Amino acid sequence: MIIMMKRVQFFDTTLRDGEQTIGVNFSISQKVQIAKQLEKWGVDVIEAGFPIASPEDFEAVAAVSKAVKHATITGLARAKNKDIDACVKATKDAAHKQVHVFIATSPIHRESKLHMSKDEVIQSIHDHVSYAKQFFDVVQFSPEDATRTEKPYLAKACQTAIEAGATIINIADTVGYSNPVEFGQLFDYLRENVPDFDKAVFSTHCHDDLGMATANALEAIKHGASRIEGTINGLGERAGNTALEEVAAAFYVRKDYFQVEDHINLKETKNTSDLISKFSEMDVPHNKAVVGKNAFSHESGIHQDGFLKNHATYEILTPQSVGVKRSALPLGKLSGSHAIMDKLNKMGYSVSRDDMKIIFPIFKNVADNEKLVSEEDLKDIMTQARVRG
Structure with a gap:
């Protein structure tokens, strides 16, 4: 019997979300070196930064765009035209590019942060994804704090984005709130309730606040996602993100279970981890899975x-x-x-x-x-x- 292997994309956000780790500040030259190593490791997409955030962030995205030849480069943009414009300019020299537009959809974010109604958020999704589509063939939309969003409303937000031109929908567990069972069920729900689910690539962006980021991401793959966002060494805001080196190792060891293929050159994993550990000035814990000093040691x-x-x-x-x-x-x-x-x-x-x-x-x-x-x-x-x- 021939088993059809599912192709999974790796989206690395070490240069953007990873740099949000407290105390981490990559120079432009370090970002270029990291991006080249990530490309060598085999990632499909590199989120090079948040161009509107600062002149240096803009320059870093532009520098990475020029340096990388095969991976797709993306910049992050709030649902604001000026943010999208900054991404257009910063990635203009990229061989392959996309844009990543986001807006929060959960009640607590709508009411406490955005001060926007449900209808206003939906209108913003439509307007800004449509605007981005004028400049990018590949538009990714992320409903921030998706896992604390009402499911029917989340489905409506995803459908609105797809109708407006989004080719990738990224389901963000922004505060690490979910668990593998619920996260898998959420993807099942979206598959059943987003009419154009199959017209977009569904991705996942998980945080590790409860220690389940990698498990949640892997479960999403079993329930319809075909792209995983994360960082090397699990860097990121607060407790960090899905550790991509763990995902790659899981796919390799348990190919029988996940039945997926990717572009990762696994032998470059330790080199990639070491480079990012060096530039972030953050030691990898000795008992860290896959790349920790004790990962292949035995004392008992x-x-x-x-x-x-x-x-x-x-x-x-x-x-x-x-x-x-x-x-x-x-x-x-x-x-x-x-x-x-x-x-x-x-x-x-x-x-x-x-x-x-x-x-x-x-x-x-x-x-x-x-x-x-x-x-x-x-x-x-x-x-x-x-x-x-």
Whole structure:
């Protein structure tokens, strides 16, 4: 049986939403370098910035537009003509371009932020998507705070945007309010209640306030979305966004489940993560999935024993597949004799199982007082073992 694989697009907003991380401020030259690496990694769309926000943001979008040859470049625009005009000018040199227009649709945003009625918001969607369509073949519309918007009204907003010329509808979980079950159901609802659902690409933009951004995005793919917005290393406002490197790894490992294809060059994942970590001056947590320092490390004796017998016992993804160099097993107080014996033999010692009866108790005594046991520690342990032996 031939399985038809669904094509999923990656939309990276590290340069826009990622830069909204507190303390992060990319220079124009850094943005160009990041954009080139994102293109090398294989993203389909790069949101290069918010051109109306500042002269520097405008210049950055313009610089990225000139530098990138294959990925589509987009600028963000509120539902305002002047914002759209700024995107037109900033992306004029892009080989491939689109515009990203948004307006909030939830009751709390309509009433407290916009001071607009439902009808006024709908009219704004129609007017500004129509205006943007004069300049861009590809127009993306995002109903901000979609997951806290009344479902019938959200469907009306999406349909209005499509009728006005939007080719992409991005469902934004702006404050990380949703969960995978509800988010999937929301896409099901929109498929059933937006008459022109199939005339647009549906996308998803999730925030991680409750730690479910990546899970929500993946669930959306199972329910009709074919584009995921996110950032590298999960950068972004407050708790951050969907971590695109996690999405790419999930698609790779669980192709049987997701049955999707993408353009991601997975081996460039670590290089991409490292570059953004360096320029953002934000360290990647050691236990971060896929790209964290400990993502492919094993200290537990049971895990180390299984790993040494067959790496697949405790690794569903090889470090090489995402561009990570294999490091030696860390040795600590939870390590077992198998891992210690393996390490000593790799250091040039000839250690037998009987030898380990002497070496292992000495190792445990040292490990109880050290976070990790180094090669120098092991040499001292071997000296002690010989004395006692």
